[in-house]
């Protein structure tokens with residue numbers, strides 16, 4: 675086989691097949707590739723989760739039940755993902771997981787499932803590892819305990835269900851944190867064995883755990899850190915925009931991006947890219963959070979609500 679090198683467009687020479695090999699008998703293998711676009715006009719949630727973080731957190735001696743450094747590192751990596759992908763409108767993180775949300779109007783990567791998931795997972799992992807020394811300066815990462823994440827995309831057909839999804843994750847955060855806080859207080863402060871603490875907590879409800887914490891250890895669960903009780907919510911904060919500069923009656927962003935003019939799309943993208951990504955630890959189950967920040971669900975970078 676003769677070799678020809680394309681020097682014109684690539685600094686690294688590329689091997690170009692001779693004409694008789696182009697579109698050759700091998701090219702049929704392309705037909706095995708399946709397209710995987712996610713249903714149009716639906717919310718897309720990409721949820722990633724740390725692989726084997728139970729072992730990894732033990733190995734690097736994360737504090738129990740919560741290690742603030744580990745959570746701050748998760749949040750820092752997620753902020754970089756939000757900055758890298760301006761299409762994302764909100765993200766929610768707890769423990770070793772993060773949910774990243776694309777709006778129904780999103781056309782990024784033609785909404786291809788694998789491309790969206792793998793981009794988020796690898797960007798997040800890259801930043802997690804890159805930023806590790808900032809949060810764990812005296813604990814270097816070393817094989818075989820290297821952090822990795824899995825990911826999946828799920829679509830939700832309307833805003834109510836998307837909000838129910840977000841509420842589900844925050845309720846999970848609350849239930850797990852109350853359990854873990856009580857369990858580790860019984861073990862670390864109460865001197866109980868893991869098995870005894872687990873046994874005693876079996877079948878208990880929230881009020882029982884609150885009572886154990888308060889009566890036995892003088893801990894008021896309400897006073898625990900908001901980051902632990904509520905998880906972390908990331909969204910874009912826009913500078914105050916003059917009312918006439920905001921989109922008019924029909925929200926631009928409610929029109930599918932494919933149907934928006936190029937200049938409208940560019941304008942929105944620019945605003946999203948310039949916006950500051952905020953990390954908050956607040957209730958996202960009640961309406962208040964969303965009502966005060968209408969641009970998150972409408973996709974329209976707008977006016978900050980007046981207090």
Ligand SMILES: Nc1nc2c(ncn2[C@@H]2O[C@H](COP(=O)(O)OP(=O)(O)OP(=O)(O)O)[C@@H](O)[C@H]2O)c(=O)[nH]1
Pocket residue numbers: 723724725726727728729731736737738739740741742744745769770
């Ligand atoms: N000590 C401590 N452990 C944490 C913290 N955050 C997460 N973890 C650990 O990470 C685990 C995350 O749970 P999972 O995602 O269900 O379990 P996993 O071990 O990652 O397993 P897979 O996700 O199935 O691979 C928790 O059970 C904890 O053991 C933390 O702040 N402190």
Ligand SMILES: [Mg+2]
Pocket residue numbers: 723724725726727728770
């Ligand atoms: Mg995990």
Ligand SMILES: [Mg+2]
Pocket residue numbers: 723724769770771
């Ligand atoms: Mg998890």
